[in-house]
Amino acid sequence: MKNIVPKYCTSFLLVILLFGLYQPGVAQTQENYFESAQHWENYYDQHPELTDPLSHEYKNYLRWRAFWDTRAQCMDTMYSGKQRLITAILDQYVADIVYHQRSTIVASNWKPVGPVNLENQTNGLVQAVYVDTVSDKSNKTIYIGSNSGGIWKTVDGGVNWQNVTDRSYLPCIGIWDIKGDPSDGNILYAGTGGNFMGRGYSYGLGIIRTQDAGYSWQVIYPLPENEFTQVYRLAIDPSNPDRIYAAVGTKLVRLVKNGSSWDTTTIFTPDSNFQYDEHRMIRDIEMVPGKPDTLYIATDHWHWSGRRPQVWMITGASSTPTATRLDCNFPDTNLLKSQRFELAVTKQTPDYIYVVGEYLYDTTIDDTLRRISRVAICKSMDNGASWGKKIDTLSGYLATGGIGYFKIELVIDPTDTNTVFVGGNTVSRLNSWDIEET
Secondary structure, eight states: OTTHHHHHHHHHHHHHHHHHTOOTTOOOOHHHHHHHHHHHHHHHHHOGGGBTTBOHHHHHHHHHHHHHHTTGGGBOGGGTTOBHHHHHHHHHHHHTHHHHHHHTTSOOSOOOOSOSSOSSOOSOOEEEEEEOOSSOTTSOOEEEEESSSOEEEESSTTSSOEESSTTSSOOSOOEEEEEEOTTOTTOEEEEEOOOOTTOSOOOOOEEEEESSTTSSOEEEEEOOTTSOOOEEEEEEOTTOTTEEEEEETTEEEEEEEETTEEEEEEEEOOOOOOOTTOBOOEEEEEEETTEEEEEEEEEBOBOTTOOOOOEEEEESTTSSOEEEEOGGGOSOGGGGGOSBEEEEOOTTSTTOEEEEEEEEEEEEETTEEEEEEEEEEEEESSTTSSOEEEEEEEGGGSSOTTOTTTSOEEEEOTTOTTEEEEESSSEEEEETTEEEEO
16 A cells, blocks of 8 residues: 555646646747657656566657657747648648549449458547438448547448548548538538647647539638647538638637638637646537527537536627536536536437536455546436436446547437447447446
């Protein structure tokens, strides 16, 4: 028991220092990168117990090194801080554009030979799914967004897939969300950004749009490449598809089409007394069914001294927004310890709102302090004015599997509000709020 406190303190200090190396919105430079990397190399040389076996903190350090090793050496003042390597790659890509345009159209001779039934899905991370129900009533036209490989499309229900962003003249991109125009199946929008999965960095191009079902894409809301900002969620006003709401990092942004351009307004930023390494990103947007002028938003909150994500209701979103905090009414304070909230609404009960979060619960097992991951779901039947707790259980019994900050989804069955799906590592179905693995 006497060795537990030093071990936890050491891990805590390592994480604080490591994540302190990076601040969102601040690009690394040659000087601070190489100096910091050498300090860490010296530290780990003196603490081999952290590298064999690999500790979580050491893994984060290796990811940080792998990211910046190919970037810090490419900084050049002639590009005003832009990365020379990426510029050269883009120049080469444009020079060979005819080849790249054919690369996703002309079939190759490769065929899968197995194994057919994989025990685990390890072929990549899908962060977004959009099913075109506007121009394809058979539901066989599907778009998916990966964490770094762009957008893929199938028109036969998943038998064959084609990457539809390779020929877009855009660099390799991650996709957080895909939404389609409710009146035109050819128009889609995507929020870009890579899933950092424990890393202290990631970035996106902004919001991209297609008007020809994915054949070509244009950036309609660009983001500076050195801000490392992501567009986590999009919501389209069904009463006016030229009005879009986007979760851009810490901001809720409204976009309104004005001829060939877009007028953009930041209509809300979650309040917080930010500390040095604290951030609160908007991770979800839900539009109240039948009331497109009212939005629910959910944030994350990743800070080592305490976690407190938020849920807000925004009224008058299309004109003069007013924000009302909803999570203060939660019945269980444990849910407030989550790192991230995810929301769900349904047309069957437009006044209902559901919130899921995963939190760490401290307990003692065999005289040893353990941190157990649990998942809780709360439900409101009056637009967030009051809440009731629906479920609170070990995360192993649901789909999140202890990684609820990185991957967590909540969906209400559109035909039965008593059936709920929770997604993470896998998918769990709750029938009448009883847990059933799928």
